[in-house]
Amino acid sequence: MKRRQALEKACFLLREQAKEESIAKFLLQYILDENSGKFNYNMDAELEKELENKYFGLIEEHIEKDTPLSHLAGFEYFYNRKFKVNKNVLSPRMETEELIYKILDDFKYCDKKYLKILDLCTGSGIIGITLEKELKIATSITASDISKEALQVARRNAELLQSSVHFIESNLFENIEDKFDVIVSNPPYIPYEDMSTIKKNVLDYDPHLALFAKEEGMFFYKRIIESADKYLEEDGIIYFEIGYNQREKIQDIANNHKFICQIIKDINSKDRIAILSKEK
Numbered sequence: 001m002k003r004r005q006a007l008e009k010a011c012f013l014l015r016e017q018a019k020e021e022s023i024a025k026f027l028l029q030y031i032l033d034e035n036s037g038k039f040n041y042n043m044d045a046e047l048e049k050e051l052e053n054k055y056f057g058l059i060e061e062h063i064e065k066d067t068p069l070s071h072l073a074g075f076e077y078f079y080n081r082k083f084k085v086n087k088n089v090l091s092p093r094m095e096t097e098e099l100i101y102k103i104l105d106d107f108k109y110c111d112k113k114y115l116k117i118l119d120l121c122t123g124s125g126i127i128g129i130t131l132e133k134e135l136k137i138a139t140s141i142t143a144s145d146i147s148k149e150a151l152q153v154a155r156r157n158a159e160l161l162q163s164s165v166h167f168i169e170s171n172l173f174e175n176i177e178d179k180f181d182v183i184v185s186n187p188p189y190i191p192y193e194d195m196s197t198i199k200k201n202v203l204d205y206d207p208h209l210a211l212f213a214k215e216e217g218m219f220f221y222k223r224i225i226e227s228a229d230k231y232l233e234e235d236g237i238i239y240f241e242i243g244y245n246q247r248e249k250i251q252d253i254a255n256n257h258k259f260i261c262q263i264i265k266d267i268n269s270k271d272r273i274a275i276l277s278k279e280k
């Protein structure tokens, strides 16, 4: 079968099941491991039988089990870099890129020559690694997670992307000893009570350890803010990704601990980022 025919057949199968057809091209390019130029040029080449079987196996898996692309391919793009993912880490989300944009923007014209950053609840390592690559200031970045398995993925990503982020296995601050200029975290924040509203393929493929938090989703924000004095420099800043309906709760916790809290909306006009700094 020619590659073009395989693509047409896959598009047809996906269309029949009301699935996104663009997946067909992504997966074919993925299994051929070719850049876009070569892939488009070779469209009339023969697709080897072994690759054809692998290709339609992935298409079927997506149709039958609703397996997300990141899990079929084993990677996801985040801020234009490829990050490995598996069942032990949350697949990177677009919203989290906005947290990166905001931090980069805030430190574009900063006086500091050096930033010490802690990425708490790092998962696949996307935040820490991306900040190290993108910030124009020298950094020393520590990233931590409670999950050994997630840290294996994060360390592999750091290796593949030639990053020197330092990873620590830690239940929140338990094994952290330093003070930081920036603490950034996208912790689990979905209230357990909301589990029934979450899409099935999220519940099936993202680790629940990465999704859900006690105390109406506030557990991690509370613990981090309560401990911040010990781990944050006097003029330090905390950046959180937050749920779209968590503005008031975060602001209350922040104010109770003498932090000023600014909330930033995402591209869909939903509250998404909380920025906390100490009252002067």
Ligand SMILES: C[S@@+](CC[C@H](N)C(=O)[O-])C[C@H]1O[C@@H](n2cnc3c(N)ncnc32)[C@H](O)[C@@H]1O
Pocket: 089, 090, 091, 092, 093, 096, 120, 121, 122, 123, 124, 125, 126, 127, 144, 145, 146, 147, 150, 170, 171, 172, 186, 187, 188, 189, 209, 210, 211
């Ligand atoms: C929402 S995911 C975020 C992952 C990654 N930072 C991102 O933005 O894609 C939350 C992460 O918190 C980790 N986690 C859960 N409980 C934790 C704890 N008590 N201490 C540290 N990390 C924890 C999970 O293993 C998961 O990797």
